Amino acid sequence: MNPAEQTHAAKLIGAIGSRAQLSLNGKWKYIIDGYETGAFGFMPVWKDAKPKSKSDRLEYSFDASPTLWVPGDWNSQDDKLFYYEGRIWHRRLFEIPEEMREQRLFLYFDAINYKAEVYFNNEKLGEHEGGFTPFNLEITGKLRDGENSLIVAVDNRRRGDAIPSNVTDWWNYGGITRDVRLVALDSTFIRNFHFQLAKGSANHASGWVELDGEKLPESVEVELPELGLKESFTVDDTGKARIELDLPGLQRWSPDNPKLYDVTIRAGESSVSDKIGFRTLETRGMELLLNGKPMFLRGVCYHEENAVRGGRAWSVEDAKRFLGYAKELNCNFVRLAHYPHNENIIRLADEWGILLWGELPLYWGIHWGDDQVLENAKRQMGEMINRDRNRAAVIIWSICNETGRTEPRNKFLKAMADHVRSLDDTRLVSAALQPDKIEGTGKKVISDALGEQLDVIALNQYIGWYDGLPDACKTSDYEVRFDKPLIISEFGAGALFGFHGDKETRWTEEFQAWVYRESFPMLERIANFRGCAPWVLVDFRTPLRMLPGIQDGWNRKGLVSERGERKQAFFIVQEYYRKRLE
Ligand code: GCU
Secondary structure, eight states, X not given: OOHHHHHHHHHOOSSGGGSEEEEOOEEEEEEEOTTSOTTSTTOOGGGXXXXXXXXXXXXXXXXXXXEEEESEESTTTOGGGTTOOSEEEXXXXXXXXXXHHTSEEEEEESOOBSEEEEEETTEEEEEXXXXXXXXXXXXXXXXXXXXXXXXXXXXXXXXXXXXXXXXXXSOOOOEEOSOEEEEEEOSSEEEEEEEEEOTTOSSEEEEXXXXXXXXXXXXXXXXXXXXXXXXXXXXXXXXXXXXXXXOTTOOOOOSSOOOOEEXXXXXXXXXXXXXXXXXXXXXXXXXXXXXXXXXXXXXXXXXXXXXXXXXXXXXXXXXXXXXXXXXHTTOSEEEXXXXXXXXXXXXXXXXXXXXXXXXXXXXXXXXXTOHHHHHHHHHHHHHHHHHHTTOTTXXXXXXXXXXXXXXXXXXHHHHHHHHHHHHOSSSEEXXXXXXXXXXXXXXXXXXOGGGGGOSEEEEEOOBTTTBSOGGGGGGOEEEESSSSOEEEEEOXXXXXXXXXXXXXXXXXXXXXXXXXXXXXXXXHTOTTEEEEOOSOSBOEEOXXXXXXXXXXXXXXXXXXXXXXXXXXXXXXXXXXXXXXXX
């Protein structure tokens, strides 16, 4: 990975929504580059050349090309691109407002899946790998009068040495799938900051502020008006200031009281504001404690897909739809599977008081022995954490999903757990594990060595769907070989909405409901059981599920159909969680 790649995480601009910016969302021209000749050869698309005379030979033209909406994956916007995996060049022309031209200017991409090459005014700015995390590139001093040209080559081809690897149970939506922003900042600006309750403290915040620029002020000021706080902290010669601040009279954030405070940080003439919740988070033996009180996570898993509209979800409206379903289910927790979701849903969860599990797609068959893959994973984890580190709703960073227990995997994931804690020691580390079976008995054991690295044990279990029929729940038990909280991070069954029959008939809503009816009593028998997240909130597209007339390219384990229709199982989960509220 080239050095520029490495610094993306460290260079990420935090609290991006509160910065002065111009949205570059909208219709972008696109050119399909199936044989990747766009970067060289007879089709140098990045030059965006124009014919100088009628005899000039050019074999591409953005001006004459069709358009795609950005944000937006290409698969759901054009039937010709539904299955397309390859490279597509996107172009946006834009003028830079006068008031921005004298500032430091950055392009900020909320996410591009999977690999991006970014050109500005026909000069290559940089690259980014990773389909679900943000990155920014500086364009100061590279401006043109009039129209400026932003060209992005997006390549969504799967690779064995990528993250995720080449097989996933979700659709490989390619494209500029989230917001694109032109951001204007001062010559010395506040790049990012961490401002949360210190680990183990109920009223003392600690953290840091990082400045970016030549002229460094001697100090930064942190203001929290509602608590009457305004304190200054010394800036060291690297542009970093440490924050230590008591928060007397603090109202701690919780699902019942998602209290957010206006926080402003100033550095010289520059400032940034954010809305931040403060809460404590810890485990004590098998207990999960939020603000010192044991809690149970009434959760659900969710893929980032707006099936009703089609394609990748990215907007506030998408977030409201899906967290609305979660609220209707009486949830206080959502597992954002299997990759970092867009910032809109993270910030909405902060406002609505819904706890979140964030994860990288270290999913199934990763090339664990490849150092480049580990560096890629660390960088992507850094991008996710540097974006969401001040979001009270985020309580868990998960480092893998259903990965074979080998020595290279254990070594890789221990390095990841250490890396997460080096970036953020205020949240809990987990991973979705799988159980061992004790042959001949209904007993299953969770003894994965990776559990030693985790604060919270999570388990994907499918008794009743992949493992026996639902009745098997009556005689199955799990033994957790760790004195730690356990979350059932996946369980459930498939059903086609509207397909009814007796409960023994696979794929009926009645069968799916039966699995949930039998699962909850079994899970209740596990001493460590402190939460669960049914797989999955809404049916979602995947190339792995092609049973004609039932799946047709959809994973049918949703509690809700891709048209927003609630299946019988939805109401069983809703009632179980309601009773948990009593
Ligand atoms: C797996 C996996 C999910 C998958 C689900 C299923 O556990 O984690 O990504 O979609 O089970 O089989 O439906």
